Amino acid sequence: MSAKKILSIVIMLLLFGTADAMAKHGDKKPAQKAILLVAFGTSDPQAAQAFAAVEKRARERFPRVELRWAYTSRMIRAKLSKEGKILDSPETAMAKLMDGGYTHVAVLSLHTIPGAEFHELHQNVHLYGQMAGGFQGVIVARPLLSSFKDMQTVAEALLKNIPGRKAGDAVIFMGHGTEHHPADAVYLAMNQVFQELDSLAYVAAVEGSNSLDNLIPKLKKRNVKKVFLVPLMSVAGDHAKNDMAGEEEDSWKSILTAKGFKVEPILKGTAESREIVDVWLDHLQVAFSHF
Numbered sequence: 001m002s003a004k005k006i007l008s009i010v011i012m013l014l015l016f017g018t019a020d021a022m023a024k025h026g027d028k029k030p031a032q033k034a035i036l037l038v039a040f041g042t043s044d045p046q047a048a049q050a051f052a053a054v055e056k057r058a059r060e061r062f063p064r065v066e067l068r069w070a071y072t073s074r075m076i077r078a079k080l081s082k083e084g085k086i087l088d089s090p091e092t093a094m095a096k097l098m099d100g101g102y103t104h105v106a107v108l109s110l111h112t113i114p115g116a117e118f119h120e121l122h123q124n125v126h127l128y129g130q131m132a133g134g135f136q137g138v139i140v141a142r143p144l145l146s147s148f149k150d151m152q153t154v155a156e157a158l159l160k161n162i163p164g165r166k167a168g169d170a171v172i173f174m175g176h177g178t179e180h181h182p183a184d185a186v187y188l189a190m191n192q193v194f195q196e197l198d199s200l201a202y203v204a205a206v207e208g209s210n211s212l213d214n215l216i217p218k219l220k221k222r223n224v225k226k227v228f229l230v231p232l233m234s235v236a237g238d239h240a241k242n243d244m245a246g247e248e249e250d251s252w253k254s255i256l257t258a259k260g261f262k263v264e265p266i267l268k269g270t271a272e273s274r275e276i277v278d279v280w281l282d283h284l285q286v287a288f289s290h291f
Contacts, residue, residue: 041071047235141287177205
């Protein structure tokens with residue numbers, strides 16, 4: 001069995017049930033549809049601009065549909081609340097939509113992989129579709145890396161946008177990682193996709209099996225002198241600015257610098273790429289078409 005076919009099976013298992021989301025109720029109300037955009041969240045104003053751009057694109061694609069936001073991170077919601085910015089959790093946002101009389105909700109996860117956070121989101125929002133008198137339909141669109149085609153599109157878009165990169169320079173894309181072991185395989189698969197496009201392009205993650213430590217011997221073996229660091233995350237928030245590009249000794253930049261590499265971070269998240277946002281919005285279009 002080919003690697004591509006194995007990956008397809010893994011992805012389908014991870015996403016099992018995401019399209020089977022229509023709730024059934026006796027008396028149907030007139031359809032009133034909404035979209036809920038869900039992200040881990042960010043308190044960084046510059047990173048938040050990427051989410052604003054995603055919202056703009058979503059409104060263009062669905063001009064007459066109610067659109068709302070939710071952040072899954074309690075810590076970020078609490079921090080923003082102190083600044084006077086109120087962001088709902090997905091559960092609170094769903095309750096408000098139900099109280100508002102909406103009958104169908106399509107949820108777009110701006111997560112990168114179908115990991116633990118995605119599965120928690122999927123499970124929780126579908127409970128609202130099972131309530132008596134609740135939504136007639138609830139569906140969760142797939143996250144970014146949900147197929148081999150998605151991975152190729154994202155990899156090609158990211159590799160085109162490494163300004164100043166020269167022959168012999170390596171690039172490492174930093175993923176958040178996950179303790180959800182099946183989903184961790186998506187990062188390994190994405191690394192393989194990058195390798196097939198560019199032998200000096202790698203994926204590593206903050207959590208999980210595909211660590212930075214595993215890559216350093218490979219860089220040494222290839223006699224790499226310079227490494228670009230790029231987030232494989234929707235926004236260049238705290239992880240990118242601190243864990244990846246920070247000045248602390250345990251940041252990726254510091255670790256690689258101490259190993260003798262010249263390091264150049266690029267603080268630009270995947271949600272800042274029009275081509276990559278199109279992947280998310282295409283997933284949302286497919287989900288919305290079920291209503």
